Amino acid sequence: ETGVTQTPRHLVMGMTNKKSLKCEQHLGHNAMYWYKQSAKKPLELMFVYNFKEQTENNSVPSRFSPECPNSSHLFLHLHTLQPEDSALYLCASSSRRTDRAYYNSPLHFGNGTRLTVT
Amino acid sequence: GQNIDQPTEMTATEGAIVQINCTYQTSGFNGLFWYQQHAGEAPTFLSYNVLDGLEEKGRFSSFLSRSKGYSYLLLKELQMKDSASYLCAPAGDTNAGKSTFGDGTTLTVKP
Numbered sequence: 089e090t091g092v093t094q095t096p097r098h099l100v101m102g103m104t105n106k107k108s109l110k111c112e113q114h115l116g117h118n119a120m121y122w123y124k125q126s127a128k129k130p131l132e133l134m135f136v137y138n139f140k141e142q143t144e145n146n147s148v149p150s151r152f153s154p155e156c157p158n159s160s161h162l163f164l165h166l167h168t169l170q171p172e173d174s175a176l177y178l179c180a181s182s183s184r185r186t187d188r189a190y191y192n193s194p195l196h197f198g199n200g201t202r203l204t205v206t
Numbered sequence: 207g208q209n210i211d212q213p214t215e216m217t218a219t220e221g222a223i224v225q226i227n228c229t230y231q232t233s234g235f236n237g238l239f240w241y242q243q244h245a246g247e248a249p250t251f252l253s254y255n256v257l258d259g260l261e262e263k264g265r266f267s268s269f270l271s272r273s274k275g276y277s278y279l280l281l282k283e284l285q286m287k288d289s290a291s292y293l294c295a296p297a298g299d300t301n302a303g304k305s306t307f308g309d310g311t312t313l314t315v316k317p
Contacts, residue, residue, distance in 0.1 A: 131249070131293070131307040178248055194239055195305070197248035 111179030
């Protein structure tokens with residue numbers, strides 16, 4: 089299997105539930121990300137992991153809790169969410185290069201999890 | 207901070223050429239990405255420019271002027287499957303994931 093895979097594809101949860109989103113990349117990348125995409129809004133970066141270490145948290149509420157056990161896997165743990173958290177959650181990975189400071193490698197996205205909070 | 211401006215919607219005819227413009231202001235700059243996103247799907251990488259000039263890749267080309275904070279995506283020989291949203295994403299540093307995404311341009315290709 090290649091690329092970035094996310095599970096589940098769709099998730100409906102109540103505000104008191106706890107659930108987790110899973111992401112796995114088979115590209116040998118060293119950076120992974122969570123993005124949120126709401127209707128009619130641009131992609132919002134939530135979390136960044138480089139070499140398993142979280143390097144960025146874009147003021148995301150604590151009801152979203154990321155976990156990165158290794159460079160290939162990324163989780164997003166959800167608890168006590170609000171209806172406004174309903175959105176498409178996208179995982180992405182890239183190869184962050186430190187030897188060529190002027191070059192960047194693109195993001196590879198998973199197909200996303202469509203989350204509905206009721 | 208970062209500011210990205212691109213047209214919200216564009217319409218073009220099958221077989222034609224369309225140019226999608228993007229202007230940006232970033233606190234740092236390490237290249238600019240263009241992504242394509244079909245409705246209900248994830249974005250996919252189209253092109254990357256880090257130096258001024260034109261990068262050509264088949265029917266798609268992308269241009270960058272760093273001094274003007276300007277880029278465009280040129281799509282030739284439009285096909286119906288090119289109907290999608292096109293996202294301009296300048297990168298602030300070597301971490302591609304720290305790109306800021308614009309609202310995107312929704313392109314509709316008509317027969």
